Every structure is written in C-alpha cells, then in structure tokens.
Amino acid sequence: MSIIDVAKEAGVSKSTVSRVINSVPGVTEGVRQNVLDAMERLGYQPSVRRPGPKPISRKGIRTGNVMMLVMGFEPHEIYRMPVFPSLLHGVEIALRETGLNLVLAGYDPNQPLPAGLASDQVDGILLMGQVTSLSQAIRNKLANIPSVGLMRGYDDVINVCDRVIYNNKSVGPMAANHLLELGHKRTAFLNFDTFHSAFARRQIDFKETMESAGGSVIDLQTKEPQNHAADPLGNLRPHIEQLKSMPEDQRPTAICCASDAVLPDLYMVMMELGIKPMVDMSIISCDNEKQIISRLNPKPATIDIRTEMIGRQAVRQLTWRFANQDEPSRITILIEPVLVKPE
Structure with a gap:
C-alpha cells in the first residue's frame, strides 16, 4: 500500500x-x-518520519554531529575572524540540508581536546585555522574520523584530511588584470601582514602580472604587522603621504590591498590627505568581506574568495567521506575566486 x-x-x-x-x-x-x-x-498508515531535512545517506553517521574545529584561537576569538561569518553561514546551510548538527569549538594545542571530540560524540571534523603545531592527540583523531580542512593548504595533514580551499594563486593576477583593463599601469600594493603566506602570495602574483604587462608596482608594507595593529592609521599615513608627494606622472593611479580588513583605515587616511577613494585613485582589495565593504562609499572592487561556497562544499565532501571511509586517496577541491566590481 x-x-x-x-x-x-x-x-x-x-x-x-x-x-x-x-x-x-x-x-x-x-x-x-x-x-x-x-x-x-x-487502511493506509503513513510512516512516522522525523521532521526536517534528512541526510542523503546515513552510512557512516552515528551521532549526527559535525565539529567545526578552529585551531589556534580561543572560542571568543572565532567570531572576530574576518572570513568566519560567511564561511559559517555556508556550513550551517549545508548541514541543515543534510540533517546534521554543528558543534563549534576552538582548540589550543596546549589544552585538552574539546569534550565532544574526546568522547567520540562527533562523526566528522571541519578543520580550519593554524595547524602548524598539531598535537599528536588531534593527529590521531584526524586519522580515524572523516575530516575536511577548509581555507588553508594544510600540507602537513594532506595525507589524513580532505581539503576544500580557494585558489589563492588566481587572486593576485585577477586583481592586476582588472586594473589593467581599467587602464591602470602605475599601481601600489598594500600589505601590512607580510608574514601571512596567502597575502604574500597575492602580492608576488599581482606584481608579476602587472610588470609582465608593462606596469609598475610600489610595495607598501611593514615587516612588523603587530605595529600596524597597534597604530593602523599612524602606520598607514606615511605610505599614502609618500604616494601623494610623488610627481603626478609617476604617482600610482590605483592601489591593490592584500585584504579587505585594511580598507576602512585606508579610506580614512586618503580622505584626510585630500585623496578621494575610487575617484582620485582606484582601489581593489581581496576576500569580499561584506561586513567591511558595505560600510564604504564609494565601494571598491574586490576579489571574492567565496567562503560561503567553501563552507557548503566542505560539508558535502564530509558527507561523501562518511560513506567512503575506505577510499584511501585524499581529495582536494579547489574553489575559484571571482571578481566583484563596484556597484
């Protein structure tokens, strides 16, 4: 029946x-x-079903819990991470679609394992953050629980963890080509965290692309990012003053920022010095942090690294791994960034 x-x-x-x-x-x-x-x-009786979405397959699912483990950050710091809100949104959407629950935890390698992980109350791990000092306890868990690394390369856990990452090698060239299409060949690259490997890669690739097209790049950076954090305006102002003092036929007509995070300070300093952002000097930045971009007027161009898509795809990959735990090869999914032009 x-x-x-x-x-x-x-x-x-x-x-x-x-x-x-x-x-x-x-x-x-x-x-x-x-x-x-x-x-x-x-005499028909419908089967009793639990309301809400269901996982496509229950194979490999025991508790229905997925832990998002953020390495190197305290729990109260997680929500202040620039890319985290959109990444978490993508994870939550995909988990709702599959009927799984999210457990969010920060982890310090010097502290005990989070309770849910230590007691085996999670079916899988979404891993993000700093993994350079993974404890042996975490490595053992990654080797025995389906896991997916988000955002970073995670080369040191590539043999035990699937990965969903954005193609950072496309970011710098995409930004440079956008400015070249607008006719800008005298440019500057703003990077106040030279120890950040992703930002450094963007700077190198931007410069190579611009110079190969006959353009020029002035590097605006500091080797001590902690000083910029302590006094961002004071650290930034001399660099913009330097650009303003240059002869007009040598002055950059556009700036590329390694991250959207510096944009509010950049806009403030430029306006203090009488330089109109996106009028006197074009700007493109990276990451598409909507909570930052939305506060700026006029808005700059930005490279969207598609963190929400990364979150969704990571959950899909994790649910695939639930059902294919015996598959020995580890899979890397590369998400391509896209250019977001000013409205």
Missing part, C-alpha cells in the same frame, strides 16, 4: 496526498477530508 493507491482512491494527485499527510498548506478542507477518508477506507 502506498500514496499512489490513496491518490487513485481519492481521485487526486500523489503530491496532494503528500501535502495532506505532511500538513502542508494549500489544500482545501474538502480535498483534505476526501484524502483522509480514502486513507481510512484503504
């Missing part, structure tokens, strides 16, 4: 029977009663 039989008995479609069974609005009272009468005549 199935809803097909009920539909035939009631003279309605299968979808109408499904709506009645699941109490979905849009069915008139007369039709609803007709379907219920048909179910009674046939």
Whole structure:
C-alpha cells in the first residue's frame, strides 16, 4: 500500500496526498477530508518520519554531529575572524540540508581536546585555522574520523584530511588584470601582514602580472604587522603621504590591498590627505568581506574568495567521506575566486 493507491482512491494527485499527510498548506478542507477518508477506507498508515531535512545517506553517521574545529584561537576569538561569518553561514546551510548538527569549538594545542571530540560524540571534523603545531592527540583523531580542512593548504595533514580551499594563486593576477583593463599601469600594493603566506602570495602574483604587462608596482608594507595593529592609521599615513608627494606622472593611479580588513583605515587616511577613494585613485582589495565593504562609499572592487561556497562544499565532501571511509586517496577541491566590481 502506498500514496499512489490513496491518490487513485481519492481521485487526486500523489503530491496532494503528500501535502495532506505532511500538513502542508494549500489544500482545501474538502480535498483534505476526501484524502483522509480514502486513507481510512484503504487502511493506509503513513510512516512516522522525523521532521526536517534528512541526510542523503546515513552510512557512516552515528551521532549526527559535525565539529567545526578552529585551531589556534580561543572560542571568543572565532567570531572576530574576518572570513568566519560567511564561511559559517555556508556550513550551517549545508548541514541543515543534510540533517546534521554543528558543534563549534576552538582548540589550543596546549589544552585538552574539546569534550565532544574526546568522547567520540562527533562523526566528522571541519578543520580550519593554524595547524602548524598539531598535537599528536588531534593527529590521531584526524586519522580515524572523516575530516575536511577548509581555507588553508594544510600540507602537513594532506595525507589524513580532505581539503576544500580557494585558489589563492588566481587572486593576485585577477586583481592586476582588472586594473589593467581599467587602464591602470602605475599601481601600489598594500600589505601590512607580510608574514601571512596567502597575502604574500597575492602580492608576488599581482606584481608579476602587472610588470609582465608593462606596469609598475610600489610595495607598501611593514615587516612588523603587530605595529600596524597597534597604530593602523599612524602606520598607514606615511605610505599614502609618500604616494601623494610623488610627481603626478609617476604617482600610482590605483592601489591593490592584500585584504579587505585594511580598507576602512585606508579610506580614512586618503580622505584626510585630500585623496578621494575610487575617484582620485582606484582601489581593489581581496576576500569580499561584506561586513567591511558595505560600510564604504564609494565601494571598491574586490576579489571574492567565496567562503560561503567553501563552507557548503566542505560539508558535502564530509558527507561523501562518511560513506567512503575506505577510499584511501585524499581529495582536494579547489574553489575559484571571482571578481566583484563596484556597484
């Protein structure tokens, strides 16, 4: 006995029977009663189902919990990470679609394992953050629980962890080509965290692309990012003053920023010095941090590294790994960034 039989008995479609069974609005009272009468005549009893979305497959799922483990950060620091809100949003959407629960935890290698992980109350791990000093306890867990690394390369755990990362090698060239298309060949690259490997890669690739097209790049950077954090405006102002003092035929007409995070300070210093952002000097930055970009007027161009998509894809890869734990090869999924032009 199935809803097909009920539909035939009631003279309605299968979808109408499904709506009645699941109490979905849009069915008139007369039709609803007709379907219920048909179910009674046939002795049909719908199966009891837990409301909400279901995982495509339950294979490999024991607790229904997935831990997002952020390495090298205290729990209260996690939400201040620039890329985290959109990344978390993507993870949450994908988990809802599969009927799984999210457990969020920060981890310091010098501290005990998070409770849910130590007691084996999670089916899988989404790993992000700094992994250069992974404890042996974490390495053992990664070797025995399906896990996916997000955002970074994670070369030191590549043999035990699938990865979903953005193609950082595309960011610098994409930014340079955008400025070249606008006619800018005298440029500057702003990077106040030269120890950040992703930012350094963007700077190198931007410069190579610009110079190969006959353009020039002035590097605006500091080797001590902690000094910039302590006094961002004071650290930034001399660099912009340097650009303003240059002869007009040598002065950069555009700036590329390694990250959106520096944009509010850059806009403030430029306006203090009488330079109108996006009018006197074009700007492109990286990451597409919407909570930052939305506060700027006029808005700059930015390279979207698609953190929400990374979050979604990481969950999909993790659920695939649940059902394919015996597959020995580790998979890397590369998400391509996209250019977001000013509105």
